[in-house]
Amino acid sequence: MPHDPGERDTTDDGEQHEHARIGLSRAQCLEARLARDARFDGRFFTGVLSTGIYCRPICPARAPHERNVRYFPSAASAEQHGLRPCLRCRPELAPGSGRRLPEVLELALKGIDGGALTEQSLPAFARTLGVTERTLRRQFERHLGVAPSQVELTRRLLLAKRLLTETSLPITEIAFAAGFASIRRFNDAWQHAYAMAPRAERALGQSPGEEAPLTLRLGYRPPYDVSAMLAFYRLRAIPGLERVDEKGYERRYDYRGQTGWIRVEPGEGHYLNVTLRGVAPRALPDILHRVRRMWDLDADLAQISAHLTQDPLLARLAAHSPGVRLPAGWSDYEVLLRAIVGQQVSVKGAITIMGRLVARTEAQFGAAALPTPAQLCALNLDGIGMPGSRIRTLQGVASALASGALTLATARDEQLLALPGIGPWTVAYWRLRCGLDTDAFPASDLVLQKALGGGDKLPVKEVLERSAPWHPWRGYGASWLWHAMSTAPALLGMPSTSPAGGAKVARPDNPETTS
Incomplete structure (x- = not known):
């Protein structure tokens, strides 16, 4: 620095x-x-x-x-x-700032980034975050120096600028994709901010032409180990929903009854390319927000590494594999399903079951996707490969979500832990893989216990003590340890035959099973 x-x-x-x-x-x-x-x-x-x-x-x-x-x-x-x-x-x-902010403000920024203020008013948005509009405005002013409306307007204008410069979409379609209610409002906002018409920006970029896949760039700060991210998603790709090859990651995306595909792959310089096929441009804010979070593009890894590498073990891991990030999931709901299904089974076994969920949803409801909470409540899960206790956990969570008793965006740990079959490992892993908490650390994870014990299972109390100095980046410490166990266990003082990422992992979250 x-x-x-x-x-x-x-x-x-x-x-x-x-x-x-x-x-x-x-x-x-x-x-x-x-x-x-x-x-x-x-x-x-x-x-x-x-x-x-x-x-x-x-x-x-x-x-x-x-x-x-x-x-x-x-x-x-x-x-x-x-x-x-x-x-x-x-x-x-540019990538995001990577700054740590108060939880409600981070949730608000993530919501705005995903287009939340396109669909609802600021007072309604504040209520979803559990605060008043006045409190939310004060948080923005204190920590960012701007009002929520300015953040939203800048998001819309910069997305429109990107689409004008990089795509051949008609200007009217760009206006709606960026979140403006009409072409007139878009023109007025653009003229007021930049003192020129949108078509002048288009003249500097490319002109409308034949319809082609829509490709946009998303930036990140180096270092960034793209191959490690692809390896992570390749091992966990859900059949029928995702696919990963040597160069990129693809995923089905459904928007208002229209199905398309999203592909993410390395681009030139410090960028990832995101290509959309058959996806409505209006879905862009949501897609770009999810991809940024999923691929951890806004992290300030230099700052995180400066803190974590004060630990000699993590310093060895960072020197061997610089740029290892904290991969996240597509949605909070999907990550929770993965975490529950993954209790006490291998990664490969969990992904097989997730693929069966997609197949059964398609057979019963006609859509090749993970079931919505309401669909999951009604889905026939007999013979799917899970014990009855875990099926009850899945459907209990689905029932709480479908009824409105639980909202994942604002869920507290105690709310999740009150659900049958949900324990500390599931909650910590869920928060870590949602990008909700960079300090989340599933201390009862067997791989982490062995990684910190040099092959021996370290007690949870000692794991927590060992990782305490890593605050507030313990989630990244966990990610580095998992990566090392899969690729370089010798760095942890273990033989190269140690269990890798696909091994069975004991996660004592379900009271009706044992580790």
Whole structure:
């Protein structure tokens, strides 16, 4: 990380607040942008006051004089100050900030990123988060310096800019895909923010042409081990729903009765390419949000590694396999199904059962997908390969979700633990694989117990003590240990024949089974 030479900032109070939100001093931001350091991409944006534009730290343009610069913690805050995005470095492609924020604010940002404010008002959205609109606004202002409406408007404009630049979609379709209610509102918002018509942006990019698959880029901060992510998803691909080859990951996607496919694969530079076939453009906010979370694209791995590698064991793992991320699932609901089905069985066995769930849903309801909670309550699960106790757990969770007694987006641990068959391992694993809590750590996981015990099963109490210094990134520590057990067990002091990721794992969450 760039050092702080101790220079005294001469910024005003507003800039001081912005640097506090960024977590970097003005001198550190200066050093990062002059070095075009990709590790800081998305952590802050450089506003060039003399030109009225804002850039990413990696912008290839000639570096502006520091006296003409102001640093912002987000694209929304830069646009709130009347700046427009740079055409060369394209701020809309930057990864997220990776900052840790209060839980309700993180949930709100994830919801906005997925298009929640396209479907509902801010007061209604606040209620889904369990807070008042006033409280939500105060959280945004305190930690981000902008209102929720500015974050949502910037999201819409930057998505529209990306579609105008990278695709041949008609402008009307782009307006609706970005979340605008009408082409007039889109034109007005674009003109007000960027002082030109949307068609001028299209003229700088590609012109409408023949219909083709829609491909967009999603950025990340290096290091990033794409091959490790593909290996993770390859082992866990659900038959009939997902497929993974040597180069990429594909998934079925259903939107309002229309079925298409999404493909994710490595792109040039620090990007993943996301290609959509047969998917309505209006589904883009939801898809891009899910892919970013699933592939852990917004993590600041340099910051996480600096903390975790203070532990000699994790330092060895990071040196051997830099860029190992924390893979997540497609949805909170799907991850919970995977966690329950995966209790006390191998990964391969769990995926076989998940494939059967998809097949039975298609046979009974006509859709090749995982069953909705209501469908799961009615689905015939006889002979599916699970004990009756686990079937009751699955359908009990489905019943709670279908009735509205449980909402996963705001579920508390005690609510989940009150459900029959749900224990600490399932809750911790679910939170970890949902990207809901980077500190989630399933200490009763047998692979983790053996990884930290050098092959011997370490008691849960000792696992918790051993991992305590990793806070608030214990989830990444778990991911690194699982990866090492699969690829390099010798680093953990174990023989190369040690159980890998597909081995049977004891997870004592179901009271009617034993480990």
